[in-house]
Amino acid sequence: MNKSGTHKKILISISTLEVGGAQTFALKLASILSENSQTEVYFFVWNGDKVETQMLNTLLSKKVRYYDLNRFHLINYLGWKLNALEESSGKSPSIRQKMIGLLFKYIIWKHRVDVVHSFLYPSDLNCAKHLHSSVPLVVTEEGDYLLRMRKGEEIDEIVIGRVNSWVAVSEFAKRKLASYLALDPKRIKLIYNGLPFVPVKNEEQKDKDSFVVGMVARGHQSKGWEALILAFLGAKKRVQRQMKLVLVGEGTFLDQLAKTYGDQEGIVFTGYSSNPGLYIAGFDIGVLPSFFEGETFGISVLEYLSNGKPVIVTDWGGLPEVMQDGEHYAGYVVGFHDDGKPNIGEIEDAIVKMASDPEVYADLRRNIDKVISRFDWKLISAEYQETYQKLI
Template identity: 30%
Template sequence: MKAAILCTEKKPVPAVHGGAVETLVDLLLENNEVLRLADLDVYSIADDAAARRSSRFKNTSFHFINSRSAFNSSFNLLNRIFHKCRLHLYLNVYLNRAVKELKKHNYDWIIVENRPLYIRVLRKHLGENARIALHLHNDFLSKENYYAKSVIRSSDKVLAVSGYINKRVKEAAASERDQKKAAMLCNRIDVRMFRVNQESLQENILRKKFHLAPDTKIILYFGRIRKQKGVLELILAYEKALKKDSSLRLILIGESDKEDYMKKIEDAMRRLPPDCVQVIGYVNHGELPGYLAGADLIALPSVWREPFGLTVVESMAMAKPVISTDSGAIPELLGDGCGLLIGNGSRLIDHLSDALVMLAADPELREKLGLNARKKAVASYNSESYLSDLIEKLETP
């Protein structure tokens, strides 16, 4: 199979600047380095560091597209107007330049990473004979979305990252024929990297970094510090839990690009005793396992409908007990006794506080949940079969 992977206009591939979607594309490329299952061409925004990193991939060709243009701000404004008026129009400099490159090649499949609005443009310029698959990482094609039907109709396949997203796509499809285009391709992680080893347990980065006593119970959150991730609710729940168990400590790993939300976080932290909550900024993805190894439990209380939950699966692979909400795809991940699910309703903070106290006080339950989680992560979300599963989904009628 000869396939093109068209990445987004936000971050480059290889994933030198992070990004969940970009990291997942890297996993596909790593698979192909070992197995050589396909001839892959990657289309990415231009980036010097990414271009240097790309040289290590021997079985993938890279097309770095210069996305800089004086038209970008105007196009962004027009796109917002089109969206508000529910018009099926989309302007994008990077996409237009990528189309010109794509036309120079013949591909069995063109795989579009998480950009449904690219699909109709590609279909228009590449014709009906081009086979185009949308790899959908977010809840962009629901029946509430005005462009969902036309995007599904213009796609040959829609690969959804979870059962939740797959169901939403099928609900939005205009016909039974379009429903059959939907297939599930779960996100994956490198379970060899995300595993607990004796070295990381003995080193315990978190305890050493913050001089925590051996009997301290470490609650860890990691990921983007944003409203939909429930970080403020976690701090408020922790405040309640601390009154019942003074040995609890909360550590947050991640960055926020929302100053107003971060101010709310800081205000909530000021109401707590000194040094009860610690915030670590961005941690390189490759260094995360060392930090996760030091946690006693992990709290990821999303308050939106998570399309998948990579941080949940990374925690599972580390054999860590996870507390999260029954939102979106999370029940798919933490089902089968792999974590604790709490209701995402008006009593979220109370329920989360109770769960923190209960799980911190029960080492046997933590161990049981962690072992179940690791087993499921290895069986269901192992990146070693990611590319072969992708090819199978594409080739299945």
């Protein structure tokens, strides 16, 4: 392994590459790190059957070497065949999973990787089991541990004992992780998620005659989609200008909402987008009324802000932390009803304020630069480089 303190070889590991905040951040981090001439970056996915190819091709730099077992067609085919033979003999199929572990070890050995950086608990567990003790392991908590905590699930001791450096993406996540794993908070480093602050220019999609409320998220009910729709319909009656609601995401729950509300004037369901920034550029405000149990940060909130859009978020998880910095707020934080669902009336009032009062809207936009300065990729990349270097 490299001990020179200069050239580094980093492997980013993740369990799946389905659409999600952790996956998006891991891909972007790998790409940003690869821009440093002193850093070689490799990317490993444990479950190559769950890879959103369009997202991968859009977000991962060509400078990053990508691996999953599915890329090795003959070995992958052999793995499935051997699994089938195991099943036919009444055994639980395990050979292909062992092959994935061997591929991981081979990549570490072949490239002489200095540090492995893992995202999502299944990846953390696999790394802890397969990684040689001489290779440091960094784990970033993006909400997976919080979800397990709220479900009452235990974390394997092999993970807790093997991780060399813990990273949390918000103060909220740091507190929860320390409590859940009984860790000294000093062992957990705070490094925010980040986005390149280059607004996407898309004048064709900007409806200049309407005030556009938008939301980008996974299609889970707990992201608060229906609360936003109901709040928008209420606000639309109170605002003396054209209004539009653009909902960017996919899933069974959103399909159901589209059947219920798709005929309402001004509401647009876009479906999945590999580049939601194209839609965000056309928003006037971005909303995330989430009550998702693993909400430690809220990547979409940062995407709104990085494109100059004030936000509305629920007082949930790490969301308020993203849109405020001390006394500076880049939007509104709303509460919940007694049943634990987002307060529709408060969301509606916040929409009405921003749509009706140009001075309020302008003030919130002016605060955005102050709020997002913490999320500059140069700062975040440097923090991770420092974390890696201390372990080598």
